[in-house]
Amino acid sequence: MAPEDLVKALAYLPKDPPPSLVVGPSTLDDAGVVRLDEKTGLVQTVDFFPPVVDDPCFYGRIAAANALSDVYAMGGKAISALSIVAWPEALDPEILGVILSGGQEKIEEAGAVLAGGHSVTDTEIKYGLAVSGLVPLDRILSNDAATPGQQVYLTKALGMGAITTGMKAKKVDEAVAQAAMEQMATLNRAASEAALEAGVRAATDVTGFGLLGHAYEVACSSGIRIVFDAAGLPAAEGAMSLIQAGVVSGGTARTLQHLGEELELAGGLTKEQVALASDAETSGGLLLFVDEEGSAALVEALERRGVAHWLVGRTESLDGRKPIALV
Template sequence: MNEHPRLTSLAHGGGCGCKLAPSVLRELLAGQPVAQAFPQLLVGTETSDDAAVWQVDDNTCVIATTDFFMPMVDDPRDFGRIAATNAISDIYAMGGRPIMALAILGMPIDKLPPEQIRQILEGGREICAEAGIPVAGGHSIDAPEPIYGLAVIGLCHPSELRRNADARPGDALILTKGLGVGIYSAAIKKGALDAEGLAEMVASTTTLNRVGSDLAKRDDVHAITDVTGFGILGHGLEIARGSGLRLRIDLASLPLLTRASELAQAGFFTGASTRNWAAYRSEVLLPEGLPDWQRALLTDPQTSGGLLVACAPETAETVLQMIRAAGFPLAAIIGHAEEGSAGITVA
């Protein structure tokens, strides 16, 4: 019998846990020129937002993003589906609607058979079809580790653009998906996640965040970002820094995947979780004596995670019910924004 290697065995990391640590990324981008010479560039790198945005005219903005990573699951079709869902999410997080994608593919062709690579591509096309967009082209290379993702183009009206830097004092914070994807991924690596847990993770990571486009049509929704490799704390900090506010997060209110707490207590952390905490611990105040496993949930890298939404407090329940009705049953109000030094307090 010709046994092919597990996809996850061919990669040193997986999913959004492959992202560079926030501190490394800031160092690499330090000193890069700002885009003030391009007034039509409404969103660039200045606030670590989810995508770049270029205003074409009074009615149209073009949103551009790219995202790719190494496998976090062994099923090639699921790998393609998760990677595509994750990449398209950036468009929804800006309040836009995607219009087309380009595939990014790097494969160790001496280790993976063509059929498995075709399944990865098919999984990506399947999600793009669900989003109503074509995979219009792409680029491929022979690489030592399997890599797949998309470059995605979207559109929005300028009034519906939602940055991560426009939260307001008093805003309620809503998280649309459960945390724990990185912890589940660590368990997969060690063969410790059962079929039910794997199915739960795949279902979450292949749910398109298209509700972001609908949320952006509401004037009471002020800021949106998606929660990926830097965890809820890291992406929350991007909102806090960009908006010049302090976020208060209620630990007990955070939605979690079913086995996230159990696996975290068993030590299924990722290296990315540790790097995340080292990068931004000075900006975060945690409860005294918080166990390491609970901190790991806060820094856990999410692959194709949920949206973090800042909205007016008086309509937060209405917005929450809208999100749940759109197919996000774990969505929850997890805290609020307030005046104060940029950072996060967890209570």
Template sequence: MGPGDLAQVLGPLQAFWSDVHDPALLVGMVGAPDDGAVYRVSDEVALIQSVDFFTPIVDDARDYGAIAAANALSDIYAMGGEPLFALNIGAFPDNLPRSIISEIFLGAAEVVRDAGAVVAGGHTVVDREPKFGLVVTGRVHPDHLTPMTGAQPGDLLLLTKPLGSGIIATAARNDALRDANHLAEAVASMRRLNRGAARAMQGIATAVTDVTGFGLLGHASEMAAASDVAFTLVAPRLPLLSGVIDYAHAGQIAGGLHRNRDHFRAVRVDANVSAPLADVAWDPQTSGGLLIALPSAQLGAFTQRLVDRGESAELIGHVSRGSGVRLVNAVS
């Protein structure tokens, strides 16, 4: 569902819960949006729970399951937690071979096990179009949460995965790929867990979100609004998947991109940013990277932690006083 439609349907539900005040519910339906719900169970433990599922983004069944798992786990990592267990959610046509469903489940199981968690069960229904995802439960110390609300003026903004998975997947669906390696690179990125980056940011990050369906600019807009600050992102610094600019120029973009652009009115894209690059910044991502705000004095420590874990991140912008998000072509 697009961000505008989602806001419309959630409004009455948020109003319904607005008079319920449970001090143990640290993050929930009411208040600033975030990547998962958080419930304190003791002074030292809070549970994080999130759910995510979607239709196939790739043809390979095992890759589909693996990507769905990495995508669902990402919300736990974005909030500073570690996953404990997951439940499968599946909707499959009656005529889909059972071997394909098993491959989807196995792909997810491999990634969940790699994350140090387990798949403990699930639920399936019959549907005309395949859908798969997971409910993930994780834990975090309540004092170590990394919500979207803490970015401060002077912070730097870093992104831990390249952009463009939605555009690459659209090109693949339309048989418009110019190089099979472009899809392979995108699949590898989507399968990769955000675990290493999440551990590297512990005790350093002031605010975090993962970049998924609302695209970089949409999620940046939510994070800036939640923190009551302004973000400036530098277009030439954005990490990109190979070939994505050419595919964007050729019009290989999904409808979600237009919905993102139409909804997030607090985003300004400078006129000298190329249209294809702006499209990539709006592109809905699946299992995208973490957008991390941290103090400039901590950049060196964070970078070294990433290197120690075989990870990387690109410095893509900064935080200032004000509101909204601006995508610029160069640092002013």
């Protein structure tokens, strides 16, 4: 769904949430958090989508990892999940079984349990999860806690939207496709644990709105400006060649349209650099905001867990400037 359309729809929700709602729709965060007691919050999220790859098992893994990521982006631990399925009557239900088995792998890897689910008949395949988790209220990672003067790290390479679009058009070789599927199926659990260990308090995950779109939500919720180094953005193998050939995800244009005048683009940037920064990711990495003095601890914690990471930007005071910049 286009970001601007989502904002219009959310405007109909109550403006004064109950005290028990710690994190709700107003900040467009990755998941909701409801206070259970004075120390613990219940993290809740839901995410599902049509197939992004042809392999049914990998599709299940990717969709499940994508849904679980919202809990990790809040600093939580996944506890349980419910499957959400839309299935065409004409298709073999055994294919659905393979999709579900892929999702089950990731649920178990997360240390959660599958508690049930719901299915409907539809003309298009859709699969995902509703996930519940727990988070200490004093250790929530949120998109409204970033401050000026921080460094910004990303934990997965960009370009999944371009690659999956290219896969559908049979323009991606097997090695590139395999590497992309494995990245998308990787849980953000270790990255979240590293962030918490290093004292990070602001984070989001990078999915359908792309790096720039999700960073914009952080900038607006935190009242800051985020500046990205275009030359330092990591591109997955094969992504830039596809973008250069004009293979881009549909979400790229929607994100740029949504940002409009809120986005500052430096002179000399190529259209490919802008496209990569706004590429609609699937099950992307965490975007972590850390004080400069804490960056070494974050890098050490990520490296100890084998989590890829790149320093991609910095935060600044807004001072009347545009909230997002790509330079």
